[in-house]
Amino acid sequence: xxxxxxxxxxxxxxxxxxxxxALAAPWFAYPVFLMTALCFALFAxxxxxxxxxxxxxxxxHAAFLGGAGYGSAHAAKVWGLPPEAAILFGTLVAxxxxxxxxxxxxxxxxxxxxxxxxxFAQMIFFFSVQAKFTGxxxxxxxxxxxxxLGVLDLRQTYTMYxxxxxIFLLGFLVVYRAIHSPFGQVLKAxxxxxxxxxxxxxxxxxxxxxxxxxxxxLSGLAGATKAIVFQLASLTDVHxxxxxxxxxxxxxxxxxxxxxxxVGAFIVIGLENYLAxxxxxxxxxxxxxxxxxxxxxxRGVVGELGRLLRRPL
Numbered sequence: 188x189x190x191x192x193x194x195x196x197x198x199x200x201x202x203x204x205x206x207x208x209a210l211a212a213p214w215f216a217y218p219v220f221l222m223t224a225l226c227f228a229l230f231a232x233x234x235x236x237x238x239x240x241x242x243x244x245x246x247x248h249a250a251f252l253g254g255a256g257y258g259s260a261h262a263a264k265v266w267g268l269p270p271e272a273a274i275l276f277g278t279l280v281a282x283x284x285x286x287x288x289x290x291x292x293x294x295x296x297x298x299x300x301x302x303x304x305x306x307f308a309q310m311i312f313f314f315s316v317q318a319k320f321t322g323x324x325x326x327x328x329x330x331x332x333x334x335x336l337g338v339l340d341l342r343q344t345y346t347m348y349x350x351x352x353x354i355f356l357l358g359f360l361v362v363y364r365a366i367h368s369p370f371g372q373v374l375k376a377x378x379x380x381x382x383x384x385x386x387x388x389x390x391x392x393x394x395x396x397x398x399x400x401x402x403x404x405l406s407g408l409a410g411a412t413k414a415i416v417f418q419l420a421s422l423t424d425v426h427x428x429x430x431x432x433x434x435x436x437x438x439x440x441x442x443x444x445x446x447x448x449x450v451g452a453f454i455v456i457g458l459e460n461y462l463a464x465x466x467x468x469x470x471x472x473x474x475x476x477x478x479x480x481x482x483x484x485x486r487g488v489v490g491e492l493g494r495l496l497r498r499p500l
Contacts, residue, residue: 209352217460218348219416224456225355226413231436231448232362233405238434239443240366241398242378244301246430247288247308248406253425254311255281255407260327260420261320270333270341274354274411281407282400284311289399293392305427312425326421330414347416354412358405363445365401374398435473439480441487450489 212221230252237243259277262268268276292303315321322328332341341347365371376384377391385391414420423429432455440451458476462469484491 213345213348218344220456220460222348222351222416223413223460224453225351226409226416227433227436227456228449228452229355229358229412230406230409231433231440231452232359233402233409234433235437235442235444235448236362236365236405237398237402238437240371240374240378241395243395243399244297244434245304245399245402246301246427246434247304247306247311248402248433249425249427249429250288250308250311251281251284251403251406252410252413252429252433253315253420253422254284255410256414256420256424257315257321257327258407259411260330260414263333263415264327264330265320269337270335270415273333274408274415277411277414278404278407281410282404285400285403285407286396289396289403293396293399305430308425308427308430312422312427315422315425321420324422326419327414328419330418330420332415332418341415351412351416354408358408359449361401361405365398366445370394370397435477437487439477439487441490444487444489447487447489451487454488 230248234245234248237245237248255277257277258280259273262276263270263273266273288304288307292300292307295303316323320327332347334340335346335350339346339350341350366374373384373389373394376387377389377394381391410424413424436451436455437448438451439454440449441447455473458473459469462472480488486494
């Protein structure tokens, strides 16, 4: 583990460098791009917790991202809740969805698990199309950002950026702590050899369900925050292509690595941002780049970098 292979002084230097970079970033890059990338980075980290450390491939994680987005947007616009309460409500929606879907799917294995999660996600998508409170194809628009804790005006771009940054860091620390804990070690044992883990007395399905719900909750936190940032909740976030996009981010950055999903999210969002002028060709260019990266960096960008440095990242 990277925390065990680095001295305390090295960890402090790395943490300080990341902090300085994050604080200075909005003055060198477009803040909205950074906020988008941070939301998707948290989404990818949540997804990586499930597939990278439990070995469960979900094709339905868009349900948690989009469901939380609708919950957060509705709470802020219709109920008039402050942003922190709206985000918490959206996250709670994702947690409930995760608990229900997880309880019904966790006994499935392999491609069956992936297909069942996709089926549930499509149910959420069609519900979002038909339900009145979601706005159908128009979505929920003009969501007020409000004032965080009644003090910080989130209509200010830089205030919104640093709020998103804090939320991302909190979610990232939860993932990091979960991985580097006895709970995380059990998850890895289940991933490597589930029958042996069961023979040692661990309730594999119980641990997998907890991991699934935690992943759904953090995905919901990303979706709820994203809805406040863009003042919009739409069908895009619950569409099956969003589930595929987070798979792309995770594989591109490095499956089963700590920082891989973050790097993958920034790469994918960066490509979408800077190749937008290509129109419909963006998807084709993204696919070509993805194929090249998979053939060249089979462990992902961060995975290959960790191999070169001979330490996990």
